[in-house]
Amino acid sequence: MSWIANSPLTYLQQFCVNVIKCGPIPKHIAIIMDGNRRYATKAKVEKAEGHTRGFDKLAEALQWCLELGIPEVTVYAFSIENFKRSQSEVDTLMKLATEKFQKLLDEREKIMAEGVCIRIIGNMSLLSQELRKLIAEAVLMTKDNNRAFLNVAFAYTARDEMVNTARKVVEGVEKGAIEADDVDEDLISRCLYTGDRQDPDIIVRTSGEVRFSDYLLWQISNSYICFTEVLWPEFCIWHLLACVFKYQRCYNDLKKNNVKIIKNERVKSFVEGLEQEKLMQLKSYI
Amino acid sequence: MDPKSAAVIYKVFYLVLNLVFTIYELIENFSVHLRNKLHELRHEFLPVNKHRSFMKLDKIPTHLTVLLGCEEPSYQDLANLILWCLAARITFVSFYDYKGALTKSEDKLRLVVEGKKNSTDHVIWHDRVDSGYKNGYTGRKVHVKVLSRQDGRGGFVKLTKELSGGADFTIDSFDQRLKKDFQFPDPDLGVCCGKTFSLFGYPPWQIRVTEFLTIRTHHNIKFNNFVELLSRYNKCEQRYGK
Numbered sequence: 001m002s003w004i005a006n007s008p009l010t011y012l013q014q015f016c017v018n019v020i021k022c023g024p025i026p027k028h029i030a031i032i033m034d035g036n037r038r039y040a041t042k043a044k045v046e047k048a049e050g051h052t053r054g055f056d057k058l059a060e061a062l063q064w065c066l067e068l069g070i071p072e073v074t075v076y077a078f079s080i081e082n083f084k085r086s087q088s089e090v091d092t093l094m095k096l097a098t099e100k101f102q103k104l105l106d107e108r109e110k111i112m113a114e115g116v117c118i119r120i121i122g123n124m125s126l127l128s129q130e131l132r133k134l135i136a137e138a139v140l141m142t143k144d145n146n147r148a149f150l151n152v153a154f155a156y157t158a159r160d161e162m163v164n165t166a167r168k169v170v171e172g173v174e175k176g177a178i179e180a181d182d183v184d185e186d187l188i189s190r191c192l193y194t195g196d197r198q199d200p201d202i203i204v205r206t207s208g209e210v211r212f213s214d215y216l217l218w219q220i221s222n223s224y225i226c227f228t229e230v231l232w233p234e235f236c237i238w239h240l241l242a243c244v245f246k247y248q249r250c251y252n253d254l255k256k257n258n259v260k261i262i263k264n265e266r267v268k269s270f271v272e273g274l275e276q277e278k279l280m281q282l283k284s285y286i
Numbered sequence: 287m288d289p290k291s292a293a294v295i296y297k298v299f300y301l302v303l304n305l306v307f308t309i310y311e312l313i314e315n316f317s318v319h320l321r322n323k324l325h326e327l328r329h330e331f332l333p334v335n336k337h338r339s340f341m342k343l344d345k346i347p348t349h350l351t352v353l354l355g356c357e358e359p360s361y362q363d364l365a366n367l368i369l370w371c372l373a374a375r376i377t378f379v380s381f382y383d384y385k386g387a388l389t390k391s392e393d394k395l396r397l398v399v400e401g402k403k404n405s406t407d408h409v410i411w412h413d414r415v416d417s418g419y420k421n422g423y424t425g426r427k428v429h430v431k432v433l434s435r436q437d438g439r440g441g442f443v444k445l446t447k448e449l450s451g452g453a454d455f456t457i458d459s460f461d462q463r464l465k466k467d468f469q470f471p472d473p474d475l476g477v478c479c480g481k482t483f484s485l486f487g488y489p490p491w492q493i494r495v496t497e498f499l500t501i502r503t504h505h506n507i508k509f510n511n512f513v514e515l516l517s518r519y520n521k522c523e524q525r526y527g528k
Contacts, residue, residue: 018292022300082525088297159457159494173450183447186438211497217490221439225483225498249307250482253356255355255384268434 002107003100003150004114005059009067013237017067020241023248025186026201028072029065030216030223033058035207042231053233055100064237066148068244074151074200076215080123080160094131097154101134108141112201115147121193122156123164124285136285149192158217165191168274177270186260193280194219196260202247206232206239217237222255311481315502319353322508333348336373341511343520347474349378351433351496352487352504353431355480359388360505365398367504370405372428378470382433386487389434399430411471431470440486441467464491472496479504 009017033054047263058075065073077097083090090136102117104111111118120135125136136153168191172178178187190196199219201261205212212220226243247254262268287295340346350371352364364381371379381388388395392411399409408427445463449455467470468489476488476498483500485493499518501511 004501015296018296019299019303019472079527159461159491160493163455163457164444166442166449168453169446170449173508177421180447180450182445188439188446210499211524212493213527214494217493218439218442221485221487221490223484225485227498244305249304253327253480253482254484255486259400284301 003059003062003104003111004066005063005118006246007060007063014067016241017064017237019133020244020248023245024251025069026244026247027070028074028075028198028200028202029070029108029190029243030076030200030203030220031061032049032076032203032205032209032213032215033232034205034209036233038207038231039231043233047089047098050233051093051096055096055237057233061093061235061240062148062150064240068240070244071147072149072151072197074121074153074194074216076153076156076213078122078124078154079214080155080157083126083155083215090238098131098134101131101138103246104138105134105141110208111142112145115145116142117145118142119147119149119151120198121151121161122154123129123160124281125157126155129195129285132285140286141259142277143283149197151197156193157214158212159214162188162218165193177273178266182263182267182270184263186263187271189218189260190262190267191274192218193277198259200222201254202226203242204228204243206230206235224250224254262276291347291482318502323507325508325510336370336509339428339509340374340497340516343516344474345520346374346516347376347519349471349473350376350475350477351378351380351382351473351488353476353478353485354381354383354388354486354504355478355486356482357385357503359391359395359449359482361395361398362389363504363507364388364395365402366429366509367512368399368409368430369403370509372403372409372426374512374516375426376428378429378473380431380433380470380473382437382486382488384435384488385440386434388432392432395432429470435487437468438489441489444493468492471476475499475515477501477504477515495524495526 036054037047038052039053040047043050062073078093082093118138120139124132124135164190169178169183169187173180173183189199199221200216203212203216203220203223204226206228208227210227223239224247226237226246228243230239262271292483352367359381368379383389392413396411406425408425410427410429412429412431440466445460445467472492472494473496474495476493478484478498478500480503497519499515501507501515
């Protein structure tokens with residue numbers, strides 16, 4: 001199955017999507033797609049099949065988000081902590097990722113026509129050369145698309161991201177590119193793997209777990225939290241609509257995500273420098 | 287159907303949907319209120335044994351943190367929470383009020399707690415100014431701290447600013463430095479109050495493995511609600527990535 005599903009909604013679903021669209025629509029949803037393995041046990045299929053169905057569900061969820069008018073989705077695909085799983089499971093997951101990125105490149109026309117920009121957030125140095133190359137190609141191919149944004153957290157943990165960011169910022173101060181006084185929340189936000197993207201309005205975690213497991217800890221500071229019992233492969237459009245509706249119900253109480261302010265020319269050129277560096281790094285993987 | 291009248295129909299349905307939910311919430315609030323009243327009545331005749339309530343639990347959080355969310359602090363109820371934590375042997379309790387009201391009126395909370403607690407119990411307050419605590423208390427003790435928005439992302443920014451001079455740091459060294467500033471271990475259980483479930487800028491570094499539960503409100507919270515929270519926490523299982 002490809003990256004964005006194309007199965008038409010039923011009349012009832014379409015109607016409800018239109019009703020929910022009367023309220024404020026989030027611009028960015030973050031998802032922890034949890035429960036693939038528990039689903040596999042429940043449905044009596046192989047673990048690998050559970051992960052594959054999880055990926056297919058992502059493709060569907062992306063379609064629903066586009067129908068709802070949510071332009072950006074960030075998903076937790078693989079945590080650095082997941083490397084601790086059995087070798088065979090890690091291999092399966094890496095193989096699945098390799099297949100899917102290859103597929104993405106094969107489907108070039110479709111993805112470009114949809115205008116989807118794909119970004120990977122995470123520590124790419126932990127991945128195999130082959131996977132890194134595929135990812136870099138996909139990211140570079142779609143980097144100028146701006147109709148929809150899909151960020152995939154892969155080999156990611158928030159603490160790893162935060163410390164790497166602090167390191168870059170400290171280096172910047174030491175080299176004199178920025179001054180110590182320039183270091184503030186906005187600068188850190190801007191230098192994270194998520195860069196200039198806005199923070200998520202909603203964070204969803206499936207499968208009944210009620211923690212964030214080192215995912216986007218900085219970025220979800222002001223997001224609406226939606227923990228749901230359903231296992232990820234069983235997630236359906238009604239769950240998504242319910243999350244958005246709950247968000248709408250307390251919209252006025254939520255702190256809105258402010259734009260990250262770049263306070264002076266120095267900071268601006270520092271941030272641009274980091275982005276250039278990131279781009280060069282990706283190019284070097286190919 | 288032309289798009290204009292379709293849009294009107296959607297809007298009407300959206301309003302009706304909201305109305306239905308508002309009514310549902312009102313009924314729910316009322317029934318909870320009723321249930322609490324009944325519970326109170328029953329327990330007037332049957333006093334609860336606090337220790338027995340905790341005996342069924344396999345694990346107790348070391349650090350419980352309460353996120354007030356949009357709610358105004360209720361000093362009596364927060365003081366009760368501190369005392370129940372003492373009884374449950376929870377050693378660290380913190381309150382996060384992003385609006386900062388509690389930081390300004392911490393003394394008020396202290397007074398209420400001092401008035402309520404047993405003389406053998408020790409409540410150790412961690413102020414912004416006086417951070418070192420004295421060891422050597424006998425009897426039960428609990429550490430209490432009030433957090434505000436400045437402790438959030440700001441704590442991380444502050445540390446980044448301080449690090450310089452060829453700083454070669456890792457997640458662990460960063461963690462140690464932040465822990466020193468934060469004084470408390472990372473929270474095991476976060477309790478979010480009110481209907482808006484959000485962290486409102488809670489310190490991001492510290493919540494990696496925190497389990498977050500919600501309560502309708504902390505106003506008028508009852509002992510059995512507290513036990514319920516702990517037993518929900520008791521059921522949470524951590525996998526640490528595996």
